[in-house]
Amino acid sequence: MSDQTPSPQSPLYLVDGSGYIFRAFHALPPLNRPDGTPVNAVYGFCSMLLKLIEDLKAERLAVIFDAGRLSFRNEIYPDYKAHRPEPPEELVPQFPLIRDATRAFALPCIELPGYEADDLIASYAKAAREAGQEVVIVSADKDLMQLIQDGVSLMDPMKAKKIGLEEVMAKFGVAPDKVVDVQALAGDSTDNVPGVPGIGVKTAAQLIGEYGDLDTLLARAGEIKQPKRRQTLIDNADKARVSRELVRLRDDVELPDPLDSLHVGQMSAEVVLSFLEQQGFTSLVAKLRPHLGASKPAHGGSSSSAAAAAAEDMRAAVRDYELIQDEPALAHWIEMATEAGIVGFDTETTSLDAHRAVLVGFSLAVAPGRACYVPLRHVAPRKARQGALDLGAAGEAGADEGAPEQIPVDRAITLLRPLLEAPGVLKVGQNIKYDMIVMAREGIEIAPIDDTMVMSYALDGTRHGHGMDELAQIHLGVTPISYDEVTGKGRDRIGFDEVPLDRARDYAAEDADVTLNLHRLLKPRLGPEGVRALYERTDRALVPVLARMERRGIRIDRDMLGKASREFADGMAALETRIHELAGESFNVGSPKQLGEILFDKLSLPGGKKGKTGAYATGADILQKLAADGHELPAKVLDWRQLAKLKNTYADALAEAVNPETGRIHTSFALTVTTTGRLSSNDPNLQNIPVRTEEGRRIRRAFVPEAGHVLMSADYSQIELRLLADIANIQALRQAFREGIDIHALTASQVFGVPVQGMDPITRRRAKAINFGIIYGISAFGLAQQLDIPQSEAKRYIEAYFERYPGIRDYMERAKADARAHGFVTTIFGRKCWTPDIAAKNPALRAFAERAAINAPLQGSAADIVRLAMVALDEALEASPLGARMLLQVHDEILLEVPEAEVEETAALVKRVMEDVVSRPVPYVVEVGTGLDWDAAH
DNA sequence: GCATTCACG
DNA sequence: GACGTACGTGAATGCT
Numbered sequence: 001m002s003d004q005t006p007s008p009q010s011p012l013y014l015v016d017g018s019g020y021i022f023r024a025f026h027a028l029p030p031l032n033r034p035d036g037t038p039v040n041a042v043y044g045f046c047s048m049l050l051k052l053i054e055d056l057k058a059e060r061l062a063v064i065f066d067a068g069r070l071s072f073r074n075e076i077y078p079d080y081k082a083h084r085p086e087p088p089e090e091l092v093p094q095f096p097l098i099r100d101a102t103r104a105f106a107l108p109c110i111e112l113p114g115y116e117a118d119d120l121i122a123s124y125a126k127a128a129r130e131a132g133q134e135v136v137i138v139s140a141d142k143d144l145m146q147l148i149q150d151g152v153s154l155m156d157p158m159k160a161k162k163i164g165l166e167e168v169m170a171k172f173g174v175a176p177d178k179v180v181d182v183q184a185l186a187g188d189s190t191d192n193v194p195g196v197p198g199i200g201v202k203t204a205a206q207l208i209g210e211y212g213d214l215d216t217l218l219a220r221a222g223e224i225k226q227p228k229r230r231q232t233l234i235d236n237a238d239k240a241r242v243s244r245e246l247v248r249l250r251d252d253v254e255l256p257d258p259l260d261s262l263h264v265g266q267m268s269a270e271v272v273l274s275f276l277e278q279q280g281f282t283s284l285v286a287k288l289r290p291h292l293g294a295s296k297p298a299h300g301g302s303s304s305s306a307a308a309a310a311a312e313d314m315r316a317a318v319r320d321y322e323l324i325q326d327e328p329a330l331a332h333w334i335e336m337a338t339e340a341g342i343v344g345f346d347t348e349t350t351s352l353d354a355h356r357a358v359l360v361g362f363s364l365a366v367a368p369g370r371a372c373y374v375p376l377r378h379v380a381p382r383k384a385r386q387g388a389l390d391l392g393a394a395g396e397a398g399a400d401e402g403a404p405e406q407i408p409v410d411r412a413i414t415l416l417r418p419l420l421e422a423p424g425v426l427k428v429g430q431n432i433k434y435d436m437i438v439m440a441r442e443g444i445e446i447a448p449i450d451d452t453m454v455m456s457y458a459l460d461g462t463r464h465g466h467g468m469d470e471l472a473q474i475h476l477g478v479t480p481i482s483y484d485e486v487t488g489k490g491r492d493r494i495g496f497d498e499v500p501l502d503r504a505r506d507y508a509a510e511d512a513d514v515t516l517n518l519h520r521l522l523k524p525r526l527g528p529e530g531v532r533a534l535y536e537r538t539d540r541a542l543v544p545v546l547a548r549m550e551r552r553g554i555r556i557d558r559d560m561l562g563k564a565s566r567e568f569a570d571g572m573a574a575l576e577t578r579i580h581e582l583a584g585e586s587f588n589v590g591s592p593k594q595l596g597e598i599l600f601d602k603l604s605l606p607g608g609k610k611g612k613t614g615a616y617a618t619g620a621d622i623l624q625k626l627a628a629d630g631h632e633l634p635a636k637v638l639d640w641r642q643l644a645k646l647k648n649t650y651a652d653a654l655a656e657a658v659n660p661e662t663g664r665i666h667t668s669f670a671l672t673v674t675t676t677g678r679l680s681s682n683d684p685n686l687q688n689i690p691v692r693t694e695e696g697r698r699i700r701r702a703f704v705p706e707a708g709h710v711l712m713s714a715d716y717s718q719i720e721l722r723l724l725a726d727i728a729n730i731q732a733l734r735q736a737f738r739e740g741i742d743i744h745a746l747t748a749s750q751v752f753g754v755p756v757q758g759m760d761p762i763t764r765r766r767a768k769a770i771n772f773g774i775i776y777g778i779s780a781f782g783l784a785q786q787l788d789i790p791q792s793e794a795k796r797y798i799e800a801y802f803e804r805y806p807g808i809r810d811y812m813e814r815a816k817a818d819a820r821a822h823g824f825v826t827t828i829f830g831r832k833c834w835t836p837d838i839a840a841k842n843p844a845l846r847a848f849a850e851r852a853a854i855n856a857p858l859q860g861s862a863a864d865i866v867r868l869a870m871v872a873l874d875e876a877l878e879a880s881p882l883g884a885r886m887l888l889q890v891h892d893e894i895l896l897e898v899p900e901a902e903v904e905e906t907a908a909l910v911k912r913v914m915e916d917v918v919s920r921p922v923p924y925v926v927e928v929g930t931g932l933d934w935d936a937a938h
Numbered sequence: 939g940c941a942t943t944c945a946c947g
Numbered sequence: 948g949a950c951g952t953a954c955g956t957g958a959a960t961g962c963t
Contacts, residue, residue: 591961592942612941619943645944649958676955678947685957688946696945720947720954773953782953844950855954859947863955891947891955940963947955 016139038090104275106265122249148176173205181214184244321509322372344516354437355666365512373505457672458535553664565651677863703934713937715893728811777851819853827860
C-alpha cells in the first residue's frame with residue numbers, strides 16, 4: 001500500500017551519509033536557521049536526496065552513517081583516525097538533523113556500532129551483487145573506490161558524475177581491485193594509516209603493477225633493486241599488512257536491515273514539509289509542495305499525499321454504513337473482516353467510565369467507507385416509554401417493550417468472539433483499552449490489537465491531542481458526527497441505548513471507519529519516524545496490561561475511610577470556630593480570596609498582592625512563614641486545609657469511587673497525555689494518595705489486599721538521578737551508583753566539602769534539594785525558594801556543583817540545544833518530548849521550556865523503563881505459576897497483590913525482572929516491600 | 939471555564 | 948538585562 005514494488009532493473013543507491021556531511025559542510029557557504037542553528041550541510045544533503053529521488057528516479061536507496069567515532073579498526077590499530085580533530089562546532093548539531101532528514105524523506109537510515117559507513121556499504125554492495133542487482137554508491141570518498149567492479153559504480157553526489165575506471169587509475173594508478181594494496185603501502189595521513197615510510201601512491205602503484213599484489217611484493221621484496229626501498233619494505237612488511245587491514249572494507253558485516261527493505265518509502269507531506277519548514281528551507285518547500293499535496297488542495301491542515309488519499313477516500317467514499325439486525329448479516333461481516341485480516345472495531349456503551357459501561361452495540365469497519373453497526377441492547381426511545389412505571393430500569397429485562405429488533409446478545413457474542421480473538425486478524429481501535437475492558441466483561445479478550453490513539457502519541461507526542469475528532473480533523477479533514485449531537489447534552493442527554501438505530505448506525509459505523517482510515521495513515525509513519533519499536537514493544541504492549549490492572553482494581557477498607565472522614569470533619573469544625581474567633585468574623589475558610597482579605601487587609605499581616613487577578617496569594621509557603629512568625633490564624637488555616645483536602649479529595653471521594661459490584665476501586669490509566677511518557681491516573685487518581693504526613697497515611701492504610709494476600713510495593717530507587725549519571729555520562733556518579741554510595745551524602749561532600757562520615761542531616765537535606773533541583777533544570781531562584789535561603793547562597797551551591805560535575809552542565813546545554821534544533825528532546829528509547837516554547841520570545845516562557853528540556857529526557861527515560869518493566873513483569877508472572885498480579889503504577893513504583901504463601905518467590909522475581917529490563921552502565925536498583933496495607937508495604 | 943490550592947512522583 | 952520559575956500530573960473548590 002505504501003511502497004511500490006521496485007522494477008527489477010532499478011539500481012540500489014547506497015548513500016554515504018557521513019562522508020557527505022563533511023564535504024557539504026566545507027563546500028557550502030554558512031547557512032543558519034532563524035534560531036541560529038547552522039544547517040548548511042543539512043541543506044546540501046536534502047537537495048542531494050531530492051535530486052536522487054527525482055532526477056534519477058531512485059526507487060531503492062539507503063543512507064548509511066558511521067555509528068560513532070570508534071570502530072573495530074581501533075582494536076586492530078588504536079591510533080586509527082586518532083589525529084582527527086573534533087568536528088567543527090557548527091557541524092555537530094547537523095549530525096542528528098541529517099538523520100532526521102533521512103527519516104522525514106521516508107528513507108532507510110542505517111548505522112551499526114563498531115563499523116564505519118564504508119563497511120556497511122561494502123556489505124550491502126556485496127549482498128546486492130550476489131542477488132544480481134546493480135549498485136550505485138553515492139560518495140566521493142576515495143576509500144570506496146576499491147568496491148568498483150562490474151555492477152558496482154561510484155557517483156560523486158556534488159559533481160553528479162560517475163567515478164569509473166579512468167578516475168581510479170588517475171587517483172591510484174591501478175585498477176579498483178588493487179586499490180587496497182596501493183593504500184596499504186602508501187598509507188593515509190588523514191586517517192593515520194601508517195603505510196610504508198617513504199612510499200607514496202606513485203611508488204606503490206608502480207610496485208603493485210610490477211609484482212601483482214601486496215603479498216607477492218612483500219614475499220619478493222628482496223628482489224627490489226633500489227637498496228633503500230628494499231630495506232624499508234622488508235622492515236615494514238608488518239606495517240603494510242596492518243595498513244591493509246585498516247583500509248580494506250569489511251563486506252561481511254551482518255546487515256542491520258534486510259537488503260530487500262531498502263526502498264524509497266511513501267513520503268508524508270506533513271512530515272517532510274514540517275521538517276523543511278523547521279530548517280527554514282523555503283525554496284525546497286516551494287519546490288516540493290506541489291508534488292506532495294498535488295492530488296487535492298490542503299485540507300484541514302493535512303497535506304501529505306497518503307493523507308490526501310485517505311482523506312479523499314473518507315470524504316468521497318459512498319458511506320456504505322449498514323445496520324445489522326440478524327445473525328446471517330453479522331456472520332457475513334465477520335467473514336469479510338476475517339478475510340481482510342484487519343478490522344476497525346468500536347463499542348457503544350452506557351457510560352464514559354469503562355468500568356461502569358454496559359455494552360449497547362458495536363461497529364466493524366473492513367475497508368474505507370465499509371462499516372456496520374450492530375445494536376445489542378437498545379431500548380425504545382424515551383418518548384415511547386413515557387408513562388412506564390420503571391423509569392430507572394431502562395435496560396432491564398421486561399422493560400424492552402417497543403425495543404427495536406436486535407440479535408440476542410449471547411448469539412452476537414458467540415459470533416464475534418472468534419474474530420476478536422483470532423491471532424490472524426488485527427483489531428484496530430481508537431483508545432482500544434476502553435473496548436477491551438468493556439468486552440472483557442462480555443467474556444472476550446481482544447487480541448492482537450493496534451490503537452490509533454496510542455500510535456498517534458508515539459508519533460507526535462503532545463504536539464496535539466489524540467482524541468478521535470481531533471485526529472480525524474488533522475489527518476483526514478473530516479468532522480465526524482459528535483457524540484453530543486447524537487445523545488444531546490446536559491439535562492436532556494439520553495443514553496446511547498436510547499438513540500434511534502439509524503442515528504446510532506451513522507455515528508458508530510463512522511467511528512470504526514475513521515479509526516481504520518487513521519490506521520492506514522499512521523501505521524506507515526512508525527518505521528520512517530523511528531518509533532516503531534517504542535510503539536510496538538513499549539506503548540502498545542502496555543495496553544492489555546493496563547486493561548487487566550484497571551479491571552482487577554484495588555480493595556478498599558470503607559469503614560476505615562468512613563471513620564477517618566468523620567474525624568477529619570470534627571477537626572475541621574473545631575479549627576473553623578477558632579479561625580473565625582481569631583478573625584473576629586465569620587467567613588469561608590475555603591475561599592482564598594476571603595482569607596487573603598482577612599489576613600492582609602483586616603489584620604495587616606505582611607504579604608502582598610500577586611498574579612493577574614489581583615488576588616492575594618495564600619499558598620502553603622506563605623501561610624507557613626506567617627505561622628513561623630507566631631501568627632496563629634494562618635497556622636490554623638494550614639491545619640484546616642490539610643483536613644479539608646484529606647476529607648474531600650480522599651476519604652469521601654474514594655469511598656464514593658468503590659465499585660459496588662467488585663468492592664474495589666478501578667482507576668483509569670491514561671497513556672497518551674503527558675509530555676514525557678509518564679502515565680496519568682484518573683477517575684479516581686490513585687497516583688497521588690497521601691504519604692508524606694501521618695494524617696495522610698491514614699488514607700493509604702485503607703488500601704488493603706484481598707484475603708490471603710499481601711500488598712507488595714516495588715520501586716526504582718532514585719531512578720532519575722541514575723539516569724542523569726547514565727545519560728550525562730558522569731563517571732564519578734556512575735561509579736558511586738555501582739558502589740551503592742549514599743548519593744545525597746556524596747553531593748553534600750562535593751558541594752560543601754564535608755566528609756560523608758557523620759554527616760549533619762541538615763547538610764544532607766540541602767544536598768538532596770540540590771540533586772532534585774538538577775533534575776528539574778536548576779535555577780538559583782528555585783533552589784533558594786526550596787531551601788529558604790538567599791538566592792546568592794543558592795547560586796554558590798550551584799556553581800560548586802557544576803565545578804565538581806562539569807559534565808552535567810554540558811548535558812544541560814546539550815538538552816537545550818537539541819530542543820532548539822528539533823523542537824523536542826528524546827528519551828533513551830527514542831520517545832520525543834516536545835518543547836514548543838523553546839523559541840518563545842517571552843524569556844520566562846522560554847526558560848520554562850529550557851528547564852523542561854533538561855528534565856524530560858530524565859523523567860521520560862524513567863517512564864519508558866517503568867513501562868517496559870510492566871510489560872516484562874506481566875509476561876513473567878503469566879508464565880510463572882505465581883498468583884501475583886499488578887494493581888497500580890505510581891511512576892517509579894509498581895504495586896502488586898501477592899498470595900501470602902508466595903511472597904518471597906514473588907519478591908525475587910519482581911526485583912530481577914524490573915532490574916534486568918534495561919542493561920546500562922548504571923544499575924537500576926529496585927526495592928521491594930510488603931505489608932497488609934499500602935502504607936505498610938512501603 | 940479559569941484560577942488557586944495541594945496531593946503524589 | 949529582561950521575565951518570574953524549580954519538572955510532571957489530577958481533583959476539589961471558589962468565583963466570574
